[in-house]
Amino acid sequence: MTMANSRHEAKPQLQFITKEEGCSLCDEAFEEIESAMDYVDIDIEIVKIRKGDELWDKYWDKIPVIIIDGKVAFKHRTTRDLLIHKLRPKPRWKFW
Numbered sequence: 001m002t003m004a005n006s007r008h009e010a011k012p013q014l015q016f017i018t019k020e021e022g023c024s025l026c027d028e029a030f031e032e033i034e035s036a037m038d039y040v041d042i043d044i045e046i047v048k049i050r051k052g053d054e055l056w057d058k059y060w061d062k063i064p065v066i067i068i069d070g071k072v073a074f075k076h077r078t079t080r081d082l083l084i085h086k087l088r089p090k091p092r093w094k095f096w
Contacts, residue, residue: 012042012087017065020050026064029078033066036083 016033018026033044049055049063059065062075066083073086 012040013069014042014044014087015047015067016044017047017049017055017059017063017067019060019063020048023063025076029064029066029074032078032080032083035080036087039080039084040087042087 014033016030018030036042037044047055049059051060064074064076065072066074066078068086074082
């Protein structure tokens with residue numbers, strides 16, 4: 001991979017799952033996401049769930065949930081620095 005190619009990699013996809021009525025942990029987590037966005041370019045989708053939704057049964061007791069590129073990255077709490085670490089592309093080794 002050349003430097004030119006690495007600049008055109010897709011942005012990380014972040015899905016923020018929260019309760020429709022909100023919660024204090026959700027507010028804190030979103031502040032951390034906003035802070036991380038100063039350092040990493042991401043596409044974000046906010047999903048507000050409520051009882052009866054398909055995602056409710058899966059995540060209601062883990063809110064807020066942050067999914068990065070389809071994988072659960074954080075439940076309940078996170079920090080800006082942990083988010084940045086998960087969102088930045090991993091260095092790839094070239095042997096020749």
